[in-house]
Amino acid sequence: MNLSLKPPIISSLLILLLALTFPVFAQQDGNGAARSFAQSPYHVGERLTYNVSFSNFPSAAHAEFHVVSRGIHHGREAIELRAHVETTGLVNVALLAINNDYVSYIDPATGLPFRSEEIARDATRLDDSVHDYNQPAGNEAIPPKQKGFPGTYDLLSAFYRARALPLAQGGRYSFTVRGEASEYHVEIEVEGRRAVITNVGTFNAIETEVHVSNSPLRNLRIYFSDDESHVPVLITARVATGNLRAELAASEIVKPVVTPAPSPQIAVTPGPIPAPTAAAPTVPASNENWPFKIGEQLNYQIFIGSNNTPMGIATFLVKGRSRYFERDGLYFTVNAQTTNALSRVFTARDTIDSYVDPQALFPFRTVLNLIEGRRRLNQTLTLNQETGTATTDQGGQIEIPVGTHDYVSFFYAVRTLNLTPNRKSVVSMLVENKPKTLFVTSLKRETIQLGERAVPAFALSIVTDDPEPDKYQLRMWISDDRRRLPLRISCATQLGPLRADLAILPAASQ
Numbered sequence: 251m252n253l254s255l256k257p258p259i260i261s262s263l264l265i266l267l268l269a270l271t272f273p274v275f276a277q278q279d280g281n282g283a284a285r286s287f288a289q290s291p292y293h294v295g296e297r298l299t300y301n302v303s304f305s306n307f308p309s310a311a312h313a314e315f316h317v318v319s320r321g322i323h324h325g326r327e328a329i330e331l332r333a334h335v336e337t338t339g340l341v342n343v344a345l346l347a348i349n350n351d352y353v354s355y356i357d358p359a360t361g362l363p364f365r366s367e368e369i370a371r372d373a374t375r376l377d378d379s380v381h382d383y384n385q386p387a388g389n390e391a392i393p394p395k396q397k398g399f400p401g402t403y404d405l406l407s408a409f410y411r412a413r414a415l416p417l418a419q420g421g422r423y424s425f426t427v428r429g430e431a432s433e434y435h436v437e438i439e440v441e442g443r444r445a446v447i448t449n450v451g452t453f454n455a456i457e458t459e460v461h462v463s464n465s466p467l468r469n470l471r472i473y474f475s476d477d478e479s480h481v482p483v484l485i486t487a488r489v490a491t492g493n494l495r496a497e498l499a500a501s502e503i504v505k506p507v508v509t510p511a512p513s514p515q516i517a518v519t520p521g522p523i524p525a526p527t528a529a530a531p532t533v534p535a536s537n538e539n540w541p542f543k544i545g546e547q548l549n550y551q552i553f554i555g556s557n558n559t560p561m562g563i564a565t566f567l568v569k570g571r572s573r574y575f576e577r578d579g580l581y582f583t584v585n586a587q588t589t590n591a592l593s594r595v596f597t598a599r600d601t602i603d604s605y606v607d608p609q610a611l612f613p614f615r616t617v618l619n620l621i622e623g624r625r626r627l628n629q630t631l632t633l634n635q636e637t638g639t640a641t642t643d644q645g646g647q648i649e650i651p652v653g654t655h656d657y658v659s660f661f662y663a664v665r666t667l668n669l670t671p672n673r674k675s676v677v678s679m680l681v682e683n684k685p686k687t688l689f690v691t692s693l694k695r696e697t698i699q700l701g702e703r704a705v706p707a708f709a710l711s712i713v714t715d716d717p718e719p720d721k722y723q724l725r726m727w728i729s730d731d732r733r734r735l736p737l738r739i740s741c742a743t744q745l746g747p748l749r750a751d752l753a754i755l756p757a758a759s760q
Contacts, residue, residue: 291413305492354406413480500570555746561592604658665734
């Protein structure tokens with residue numbers, strides 16, 4: 251990856267993949283009127299989460315799409331659609347921070363938008379923009395003073411309108427999309443059917459080739475699930491600097507939001523969401539009261555001794571909620587690597603994936619890919635929390651206490667503990683294939699300084715059951731709010747004191 255890429259180029263790569271390649275395509279007849287309009291993609295409560303990889307970055311961004319409600323909005327009947335797009339990991343820290351929300355209100359009969367809203371955030375500001383489309387609904391129309399593009403879709407509404415098409419074998423569909431202050435002409439051609447493998451399962455998919463005017467994307471392909479919902483399960487493309495891939499990370503049905511309205515809401519005809527395999531049941535709704543949300547990404551800068559130059563970075567990501575390895579689960583991942591001067595004398599690139607039970611957050615599968623100097627470790631552990639065993643991919647067995655965490659699940663589980671000062675919790679964690687008992691004690695409330703911000707936090711000490719229980723002087727500071735963010739982690743090492751600080755904090759208290 252060429253780290254000298256200009257931000258507009260990076261922005262184009264990510265947004266074009268997440269936005270311009272999703273909005274495909276209303277089929278039009280000779281009079282320009284849309285046809286073949288299906289209701290199944292507009293399933294109130296459906297939430298889709300995507301992970302985007304770019305070149306050597308396995309998690310460059312994530313996106314979430316949600317059919318929120320159907321009712322009366324801005325004086326007319328509408329379906330409310332929302333999306334969130336955010337860069338993650340090293341791309342977010344070092345290249346480009348994108349954190350945008352999109353809202354679109356569409357006509358239920360045609361899928362055309364009549365109002366679009368966008369909220370773009372960065373580290374120093376928040377920009378709002380609203381666009382009204384002069385596209386009538388039935389006997390009503392937007393007042394003449396509002397400017398718009400009749401028959402044109404915005405980025406979000408087009409994502410769902412594409413799914414409402416028949417996508418018949420050999421079919422060609424054309425469409426106009428308005429986004430980022432430009433119009434794009436898009437053509438999609440259905441090429442055939444094939445099986446597509448993703449992290450959430452194997453799908454029978456409809457393969458399409460897409461051409462977008464004024465786009466740097468080449469060999470762009472979108473794979474829709476071969477059912478009435480037509481969920482985009484995979485998108486691939488090439489650009490001059492590498493490959494782009496947007497993959498479905500989770501799909502679920504959440505409880506619809508009830509929007510107050512002067513007239514009763516009209517229910518959308520339900521349409522099933524595709525399961526990862528034909529035999530797998532639909533993922534249940536996420537009703538757990540976690541302090542984190544699907545898609546949450548936390549970036550850390552790692553410092554050694556008194557040096558104020560980061561010697562490493564680490565990114566924690568809640569990638570999805572779905573069926574993984576034949577059971578309901580949450581998917582956590584962490585990527586860490588050395589940077590700057592340290593990377594020239596010691597190279598470390600670690601990735602750990604953890605699949606956990608959504609209720610207790612205990613892992614049932616852990617995948618480690620560790621590169622630390624000359625050390626290499628590639629290992630997969632399958633944990634049976636009921637029988638107290640962990641099985642390696644080489645067939646070895648490790649006896650563990652029931653309720654044992656791995657490194658990543660512990661990071662999230664500690665945020666759910668009772669952190670009242672002087673409260674002690676006992677946790678089992680698997681360390682180097684051996685279970686360790688950890689004692690987590692909430693010491694006190696205090697305010698710590700992160701950059702220019704003073705943040706209220708709980709100070710925690712973490713000791714083991716070893717003869718020297720506090721040998722590593724492990725400490726954590728968890729934010730004193732609803733999100734319980736791990737703000738700082740410190741410990742003693744052979745190289746000196748090590749500290750990992752949260753790099754980006756929310757701009758507003760939550």
